[in-house]
Amino acid sequence: MTLVLTLVLAIGVFAPLSQAAAPTPTPGASTPGGETPTTTPTRLAPPSATGENPADRAMAKMDGGRRSTSDQPLPEPLAPQVPGLAPEQQPVAKALGLGAEAADAAEKPCNVGDFTSRTGSALVQQIKSSDYWCINSLFKIGLGDAVNAFRESQMVSVAYAVRDAANSYQGNDSGSISELMLYLQAGYYVEFYNEKVVGPYGDALLTASRAALDAFYANPRSRDVTPDNAGPLFGATTLMDSTQDAGHYLPVIRRLLNDYDSAAWSRANMAWAVNPVFFTLSRGPDQAGYRAVVNADPGVMDALFTFASRNHDLIGTDLGPMVYNAATELGRFMQYPEFLPKLRPYVSPQIAQSSPSGPSKYVRGTLTWWALHYDKGNCAYYGICDDPAKFRAANLTVKYTCSPSITIVAQALDSTQLGAACASLTGQDAFFHAVARDSGPVRDDNNGTIEVVVFHTDFDYKVLAAVIFDISTNNGGMYLEGDPAAAGNQPRFVCYENKWASSFEIWNLNHEYTHYLDGRFNVYGDYDAGQVQPIDWWVEGFAEFVSWSYRKAVNTDAVAVASQHTYKLSELFDTVYARSSQDRVYRWGYLAVRYMLEQHRSDVDAVLAKYRAGDWDGARAILKTTIGTRYDADFDSWLTRCAAGACAADTPGRPQLPECAGGDVRQLGANCVRSNVAATTGNYAHFYLTVPAGTKQVKITTSGGTGNGDLYYNPGSWAYTNSHVFRSTNPDNSETLTVTNPPAGYVFFGLYAQQGFSGVSVTSEM
Template sequence: MCLGAGYALVTPAAEATVVPGEGPAPKSLPAPRQSTPDALAAALAPGDPATTAEAKADATLLPPQEATTDAIARKAARTAAGSEAAAECNVGDFTSKTGAALVEQIKASETACVNTLFSVTGGDARALFQESQMVTVADAYRDTASAYQGDNSSSITQIVLYLRAGYYVQYGDPDGVGEYGPALKTAVQGGLDAFFDSSRAYDVTEANGETLSESVILIDSAMENARYLDVVKKLLTGYDSSYDEFYWMVNAVNSTYTVVFRGNWVPELIDAVAGDPSLLTVLHDFAAGHKDLIGTDKQFLTTNAGRELGRFLQHDELREAVRPLAGELLDTTSLDDPATAALWVGVAEMTDVYDKENCDFFGTCDLQERVRAAVLPVEHTCADTLEIVAQKLTAEELEQSCASMLGQDEFFHGVARDNGPVADDRNTKLEVVAFDSSLDYQTYAGVIFGIDTNNGGMYLEGDPAQEGNLPRFIAYRAEWAEDFEIWNLNHEYTHYLDGRFNMYGDFEENMRTPTVMWVEGFAEYVSYSYRDLPNEDAIAEAANKTYPLSTLFDTTYENTDTTRTYQWGYLAVRYLIQSHPDDVATLLGHYRTGDWEAARTLLTSTIGNRYDADFAGWLGRCSAGDCGTAAAQ
């Protein structure tokens, strides 16, 4: 069954499951600063649900225990530490300068400031990143790298970030920024050559790791994947346990998989590997030699090696060389062995996508069915409308989960005041899939359900008008929680109820106009209010008064971030339900009939900015502890 569209709560994870798919070969897409190497493949995989309308990913916060091992959380910590610099960062300070003055401005800025340049648009983008500016900065990278001391004392990291930002912005708007040609190619090669030839480039230290990791990603940003395969091989063969105490050194090693992954769409790299297949052996040997990382927070290093080896099966000229190496990894691992299952699944998935006709050779025929049967043996019916499929839940845990969701029905209908399912909605039953941990989710959910797993769970609505369609929420036990909890259970269950009783059509239909404020804000509102929990993050955020209500009406998955999506979505929906219930009733009337333009007119014209001042006042009271009565039924 085609699962169709859906929603995901993205929480940064130690490992990303890549969901490969068929589609046009992408132009080199430099990763934005917030994309971490372990998440990158999932974020950029062509045809991946994370990048298509098949399933839309948004972001929420990680539990504290996981955040300590995640690049996004670390980036947030760095940003918080440099928040004053970021707040004072003025794009005009960069656009007004050229030549040496521009280089000095970059070096004098904090990394948090340079990081903001990934989001510039329009005339600022051209002023910042036109080729002449990029050549100047690439030449500065070369000059600075030639005397590199193994740390950021020369502000080289800011220079690399600026170049990465330029490639990223130019990719998104080549006409606005202008084309990049031979001059920049030569200049960037000079910078990369100087850095990787420097005597301190491979120092195993945290001080070196960040610049090294960013420079490895720059290889891909500049589409120099083939030229620097020796860098990839050196980092993979050089890795040992001494790297593990340095977060950024681990990141640097993992960044090599970005170069390899994206290299599948760089013909020069495929030609280079065909001429010298030693990269294939390096990938195989890394995966085979580091099975001890499976089950740890470094597991992604091993599984990514296996995946990237297997991904080369898509190329006719490489298949004969890859096949025995992938087969050997599968022969020495097992789906039934927790100590090696993650590697087996990763390689098996690549063979299933790129060499399926040889599944007998690999022992991977009927892969999805085999993995599901082995990993999800528990089946429990809560009601005619709800069932749970799980990895290890006890009878008590199953009953608790059922009771939590079924009890939410009455609360939801009391708030939504609906008259039953919307027209043409046949999603009469929901399947909740619960893996035993976030790591199990990352290991198995991708191959079974074809989803990205660098998140905190995913709701797949499918086509609600199709008879027999089965919507599905895929989740996991929150292993860090003191008490049993399926992570995001009530938020995602609200998505199911909201889609069935409030939003006409499927996910793609729901997104025809900006509805994210409602979709995510309402899910947060119901989840917290039903459980009678304070949304402490949102209440703290209210004090900042960052957004007028009228601005939140325009939230889309493309223009938002974690805070705007969840905390501000919650605040906006709670305010409207409590202060303007008649407007909410009118809005939902439009949503239920699929009259998106009428709903849009209500928000942007009828309401417009009329409530902005009152909303600001309410935010002040809420941040002081008086948010009103949440459960407005």
Template sequence: MRHRLRLPRALAVLAAASTAITGFAAAPSFAAPTAQTGQQANRAPHPGHLGGIAPTGTAFGLDTHAQTQTGRLAPAQLPPRSPQSAAPQAPKPELAKAPALAESGRAAAGAADTSCTPADFSGRTGADLVGYIKGSTVDCISSLFRITGGDANGVFRQSQMLAVADGLRRAAASYTGDNSTGIYQLVYFLQAGYYVQYYHPGDVGTYDASLTAAVQAALDTLVASPHFLDVNEGNGQVEGQAMILTDSANLQAHYLKTYQQVLNAYNSSWDSSWYMVNFANSVYTPIFRGHQNADYVAAVTADPSLINTLDSFALNHRSMLGGNNSFLDSNAGLETARFIEHPALVNTVRPLIKGLMNVSSITGPTAPLWVGVAGMAAGYDQANCSYYGVCNLPEQLKAAALPVSHTCDSTHTILAQSLTAADLAAVCASLQNQDPFFHKLVKDSGPIAGQYENSLQMVVFASPQDYQTYAGGIYGVSTNNGGITLIGDPSAPANQPISLTYQNGNDGFTAGIWNLNHEYTHALDGRLDMKGDFTQQISVPDVWWIEGVAEYVSYSYRNITDTGAIAEAPKHTYALSTLFQNTYDNSDTTRTYPWGYLAVRFMVEKHPDVVQNMLGHFRTGDYTGGYAVYNSIGTAYDTEFNTWLDACAAGACEVGGAPTAAFSAVPSGLNVQFTDRSTESGGGSIASWAWNFGDGATSTDRSPVHSYTTAGSYTVSLTVTDGNGKSNSVSQSVTVSAVTACTAADTRVLDQNCSRTNQSATAGNLDYYYIYLPAGTTTLKVNSSGGTGTAYLLYNPDSWATPNAYTDGSTTYGTTHQSLTVTNTTAGYRYISLYAQTDFSGVTITTQY
């Protein structure tokens, strides 16, 4: 359930690790990055249209933190996908800090300046203000997105914005292709001004055409720079943010050709730079959000070349699909198709949609393109749904992406993409065992009467990429986040809360399901502690509890140390009395999550009576009364909290770690690739691995390859030991069989227990194979291994296997090690392919039955 909103620091918009949707019928405006209250979230005048979308907040990008969302999104509101790292929790490259620019004669110290208050900006004007902004940190400017009242007027009134726009124009005239002069900070400040003025126009005052003209002049100068398309991290930082500013200033129509220029300039040399990839992806933000702007729609209608550029990009860069930058291609298709909403463009866009769907598929590497385009067709051209084959698209997607259905018990069910029987059992156990843990913590008397939240369906996609691909089309959610929980309408008897999650490899959660226990805590908290819908629940400042208890339970239930919270404790950044005022508006990621954890842990350990008094009010829907319980404490606990923080930082909050051994095995003939899947709970990490392969051989490598000399079944054991000296072991049986070289003259022919070596293909091409399975063959195993590059393994029982036509596949990016096992029922030919996601060579493909 819950409205988890981890607010951005410098690079999070529409971003989250988990989000809550409180109603399925509402169609709110596209949320700004720092979450707004329920009232602010409902600006859209009509479902299916963007309405008055707020200017983009801190920066456009994927985050694994959480965000609020108050209703199912219509197709127009589903945003482009954001850049993601291989591991969602991995940080992006650090933004380069600008040295001071002595434009005003003041040597701003940049990182050395510790002061960052609204008065530091409102107290300066003209060149002095510009110089101060250039020397400020990005985090400092991020904090300005939340100011209100007189501070907002002092910092962002039009005269201040005009001075900064002129400063940006002058800086752009000598732009060096990086952030060495602090130009990024000027762009970012202007973006902050538009954002704050949108939400607080009475505080800031009006902005007129003179500001628009000044910002346009500055951006024109920047775009005209000979360094506009330089390929380096610094330029990517600056220009990516400049593209967002074109949207903030509502100048999308003016920069249509610029967006095309960026897309046409993109090539593989950009791929090694996160910020250059983000620069290319940033143009999709104004292209998407421009649909709310009549001038933009009129400009595209008069000259639809932007649509053709998007379509060409999607067609020409399909080799990216399935890889880390898949979103660049799928977003181009998504934005091509979005123009179908405008009647004057239907005849232009309809055949383009059909063409994109014809070269992609509902499953496999090209699914991100197909699903996004199909969603727009279904949403805006439903009368012609049969033309596209999307008349029941959500059910089509659910059947394709979520074939695994499992009931744990009457209150826990699972719908999944690829969980094994062992995974399903483990997830059921994790959720079921969390129930008594949570009951003991909150001391409830059972579910809140009159609410229909007594069961939860846990939806688990196989990867972050699959979540981004399918969740929006099936459930109408933004997927630029790390998961979402939909609680529906708790007062409706047919209500079924649903958590949308995804697997993220060996991330420490059960079955690798990112945020599994945090999400389930939100569901339990809503069921047992907090009456009503999301708008009711956040009607008072109680985010310290909502997010803090979810963090606290997730870590403490799993017996894991919250190292992020412990790292924050000695800083004493926030008084407890300040944390009690946390809202989704005034709190960034750090204040919301690690500090929420610290506040809840302190209150549970030191003042459980206050927690119980508060929850007693929340359970009846008396949020004002619950807020009064802790607000009336004032600063009385602040000194005690500070002392407790020191003890926490000194080790009192650490949990002793313990390892759990696990591994996977992929045989290829007599060779087996073993991969360590072990996890560590609590503090510490796994320090050593000891393998026994069951044939007398051993290894201390983490993920070894072992070659057996004789076919047969072997019991393989792995013992892991952590830095605390604790050990754990696991064993499983591994079967290998002798494999010989395939002997048929036709190099496409595979056979029983044979392999072909040194296979290769260039990116976007396929190596085709086929095999005859005799009557009585029940199982076929296919493996690929060795060599370099990324090769996807595809299978089709009826015809040549291609990215658009296959029934089973193994598509792990960045490797040639793929494996699949298919069930066979009849004799006949079967078809297998190696698809070159990137160039690959030296690969061995093996078939066994």
């Protein structure tokens, strides 16, 4: 087995990532162009509708499996990309100069007992005699074995073995140093996400890890620019990040940045071996004492500036992301006021060399964000005072009116994609209202339109959306509600195309749209108004529930966690986004909301009545006192049924309304449906409804079938295209009309066939 092959998975590329809780959103002060500020409050989307973003999973391997809990909203450094490889296969393959043939690689499962049953030198020898592919599988070790494989005493033994191998390092893997470092990376990864199981790592391992890496970097062969050194060096720079000890390694980081020669390192398959140092730096601000160390040794800022300047011509090439990474880490130091005098003459020329459009926009974008946040008073010095507006004008060039209430603004969508997105959004209205059973917008909510902003890739979102909208982008999308009571407020949600899907898809499109509808029809006021009591179980759980159910898709990740019985229902009512894992917020939120809707609908209606009125304490009393722990045992039984297949229905939780009574197919009733409605092109399907006195709202929705029917309303006589009060004219059969305070007696609706339709369902609710 050659060194190159054994290193393809040197940092656990295929190991799954259980993401840490996403950082709290950082609100902004204004939007571009002098618009009314709408960047707060916010509602987040999950990193993925089907699990973690594969690109994030790949990045986690590139950075040693860590995820930052920093509140810095800009993305972490970029991991490399290889055309033809799945995202999770990218990082190490690219780092070693491998191509798409790496996609054929497969893990070699280990006999876990070979590691859990050995300690000390016996464990070290077992690791040395094992295959990389085998060790890589330990990133997915079962929790029952994790403590015996990776408890601190085991890790200390392996770290000192790395030190011994480093002292005699010959510039290649003859001493199995790469296998040993991989084992340490796996241990750090597993402990990071399962500290309660593995036990915390302390000073003993920190001392041993420092000894190991110090010995490696002290060996002059670690500076060899050869293919044989590529893998061990990459493993060492990755392990450096795993230790979360950035301050200690600043001299090494400075050396690596200064030694880097893109041409020579590329010829030696070492081009990406320096990249993990940017991950190490990105986590530095989270670590105790880091700021003081940088104050004592600020030379790393000189090295970052020199690296970015010397390699500026790499922008637009495969290695360009490292220039972006260097610029990002240079900008990150701007959060410390004492460094600003040193940084200004470094940041300004980097911005001047870049543009709001073209390949250099990411470098300018990241530096603009840092400068506007931490040195805004000097924005003229950098020439960036109006950069948010410039970035929007240069990149969000597509505008499409989807419906009277929905506008899509995009970076690169074509007409077919715009039509598909529009149809998905407009078709969701009827489903949402059928589930929510609302009575129209909540009091003081004037958010009658939504702007849907779609970036071309997740990275465009992470960098460009941060600059344009001044938001946190360490997430899967964001709904910016603003103040719904303010005149001129423009709510919007910001998302991106899913480039790793097999066909066109916008990531979290329906989840984010649910936030808009939920905020308008179910939750009084803005997002912050509801945060006086825990409400995120509903806000995120309901968005997940509607998104999955409307799309008739099975939430397989939620089904999987259901089998673990991790939480009681009463505990889930206490979920707070900022203090909870992604699983708890999104997957368990979905399960809690689904259970309550399916099993205890009247309780949901009671809670929603309080949410709609802004009575947060009243809602909390229902959840924690009226309900309390009464449903915990039943919820636990329901989870068992869910995991066994009950949650795998094609239309989970989809409300079913009865067929309208009476022989006249034109007659509608309260909360019923007329199915299989049809009309030929240019003709109508007419309907009437008897409205009792005092009715607050009548809602008519159409869905399904073929063709295109437009919906019209008239209160006094049959509704036609030239005789109506309201209309809904979407490009398919997904139409909704809501009439508030309708007159008592007969009201009329007409479904006009712009294109002959059949199989349409017409639902009436009041």
